[in-house]
Amino acid sequence: MQSRFRVEVSKDYLVFASAHFITFRGHQCESLHGHNYRVGVTVEGDVDAECLFVLDFSVLKRIVRALADEIDHKVLLTTENPKLAFRSDGEMLHVDYFGKPTYVFPRSDCALLPIQNSTAEMLAQYLALRPTRSQRTKRARRWV
Ligand SMILES: [Zn+2]
Numbered sequence: 001m002q003s004r005f006r007v008e009v010s011k012d013y014l015v016f017a018s019a020h021f022i023t024f025r026g027h028q029c030e031s032l033h034g035h036n037y038r039v040g041v042t043v044e045g046d047v048d049a050e051c052l053f054v055l056d057f058s059v060l061k062r063i064v065r066a067l068a069d070e071i072d073h074k075v076l077l078t079t080e081n082p083k084l085a086f087r088s089d090g091e092m093l094h095v096d097y098f099g100k101p102t103y104v105f106p107r108s109d110c111a112l113l114p115i116q117n118s119t120a121e122m123l124a125q126y127l128a129l130r131p132t133r134s135q136r137t138k139r140a141r142r143w144v
Contacts, residue, residue: 003047005054010040014064016072018111020118023083029097032075037120039064039127067127074111075103076118086112
């Protein structure tokens, strides 16, 4: 018997705290500020015939926690935003907004995300599509 389920998970262990700023239409840009983000995950699928769950929550926790840890306590910088440019200077990263020097951060405190803007929508899409480190390693091994 196949049974299709939709399971939504949002737990305290699926959180991260990060700084960011959003660019708006034209030349408007938010000031740098931070949030405590909470990641929610929806899993949909058939129930495993033997285990009777859609997905082992311990696996889900491990995957999402690893993704959140990558950007926890970081400044989220969006590399696909045409209004921003980045310059490395040793261990520092300079952020220019429309060519104007705007911020300087220690490189190790930054998470460079390949998205256009760090809106909640784009962060959710980034997290949903980003493979975990172990998935990237397994995928690479498959092609060797
Ligand atoms: Zn914000």
